Amino acid sequence: MTGQAQAGRPIKLLRNLNAKIASIPMILTALVIFVGGTFWTVFYSFTNSKLLPRLSFVGFDQYERLWAAPRWVTAIENLALYGILSLIFSLVIGFLLAALMDQKIRFENTFRTIFLYPFALSFIVTGLVWQWVLNPDFGIQSVVRSMGWTSFTFNPLYTPEIVIYGILIAALWQGTGLVMCLMLAGLRGIDEDIWKAARVDGIPMWKTYLLIVIPMMRPVFITTIVIIASGIVKVYDLVVAQTSGGPGISSEVPAKYVYDYMFQAQNLGQGFAASTMMLVTVAIIIVPWAYLEFGGGRKRG
């Protein structure tokens, strides 16, 4: 019986053979380039490679030096602050904009284009534009002062305590348009009948949004958070264009530390150690969350 069944059916490994062959390049790419590259980086972070990678192991020296460096600690603090704030603000502002858009307003397409337009610019361009807007000698401060209010001070990029907010403003200007579009798509996916039912039951609009619509938009929120979060971890060009880490080291971010030490300082080992730390940080946050979200998620609707 069993023998007959085996003869009748192709063995498991050969099922969908075409699809499997077709996916070999992707599997190889993933393994060799992504996983392989990651291990290579972690491996060489334990050496004292300078300009070129070389195998002379120094244990955890690079990590000790990394965490003793004030610049790295500042970079991590900045990333945490920037990350939390930009996550909250871009979600809130993006959702509010989308909710307003969804009120069947006139010229919706025009508004959508205006809000989404900044996203079409590269971070470098955004950064340079905002560097000028926020420059005290040319930008907002000087415009307001020339209108007569001479004591007006708005100088985020050259004030160490608040420089990170100056960067945040530019990031939000660029990023919220995309969040708005994603949210709008989510809102459009909500069945019209739910709104009608809520209206019949006399539930106020804000309550409908908060208690019915937002929970229904869970998948959209997750997609959006993943997109925003990946942008946060790798923030680099915006900082380079706006402040190049200054004043001093007060707007440094981890990705810039990695780049500067790998290439400017010609110290690959230190750069690898820093990038490994970035990977670990991401893994600590993302892996448990992804496991909860996708691994055990079958029960949820």
Place this chain on the structure above:
Amino acid sequence: MKIRIMAALLAASVALPFGAANATDLEVTHWWTSGGESAAVAELAKAFDATGNHWVDGAIAGSGGTARPIMISRITGGDPMGATQFNHGRQAEELVQAGLMRDLTDVATAEHWKDIIRPASLLDSCTIDGKIYCAPVNIHSWQWLWLSNAAFKKAGVEVPKNWDEFVAAAPALEKAGIIPLAVGGQPWQATGAFDVLMVAVAGKDVFNKVFKDKDAEVAAGPEIAKVFKAADDARRMSKGSNVQDWNQATNLVITGKAGGQIMGDWAQGEFALAGQKAGTDYTCLPGLGVNEIISTGGDAFYFPLLKDEEKSKAQAVLAKTLLDPKTQVAFNLKKGSLPVRGDVDLAAANDCMKKGLDILAKGNVIQGTDQLLSADSQKQKEDLFSEFFANPSMTPEDAQKRFAGIIASAD
């Protein structure tokens, strides 16, 4: 009829490349992009084109910190350019050791570089294991204080003759709404200013003990404490210079918005381009007017190893051209730096340049920090000083402690 025209066109298209076969295109990368700098590099291109070859300009904006990583990754990534600028010394050390650079010893011997290049430390910095790997093109010294005469006139004080007078004049400048000292946001500017203060305040021996012998005890000692005091003054005076790039900071001095700037002699190119005259519009103080010593770092061209034989030949021609007396004069006059050979005619040099030549002739020179420290140690210094200059709550004592730590682990 038609066919004939077609044939003629075809023939022409085949023949043309042959006609130009003698001219070898050589891509040269560098980070000379400010007004004065690009005027200078145009002189090099002109001289090289005159040899029948062709200079393909590969300028990378954003100064060395941005450009070097791009150059290095192109060389290590197997896409080398024909020639590339570095601050010679230790920046390209490992590239040479990895066998990625062309050995120039043959050109150097044929052209007697050993006899004509002065100071000898320039060629020494190009030499690794007895072989010469780069062609120095200029001497750059960091130790200059550039002062705007107009700014001091406006503030009603005399143009200072040394650092102490400058510090004393700062309150008057501030009262007139002028930033006393322009320091741009790029980390190397603050670092350079500190190194300059060190030579001026603590002197040559201390400088050598710290950066050459890496003596951490001296770095933590009272001599350097004085330097940090001076850096503290400089930090206070630099408040309000809201610019990033060095040439923007120089521009503050040119336009009289700032009193002065500690910057290398390359700033002179900017003054020249703005049509200002040394002595009347601006004043330069070598060694901050305290200690007339100049460092002799500089720029050099390295030639990555190429497989193409034609291009290798063109590389040799370029190396020779760069050190040609005529090229040296034309280039350095525009660049505001000193030529690497002593036997050239510099009658056209201006006041500041003559001061520099004078000091050079007296032999009051030190090596540049690029020649003494590895890029890694330089970067750590940059992190420290850019933080120090931007953060008034960091005390000079704390900064010195960290400085001594960097020197202790320097290589």
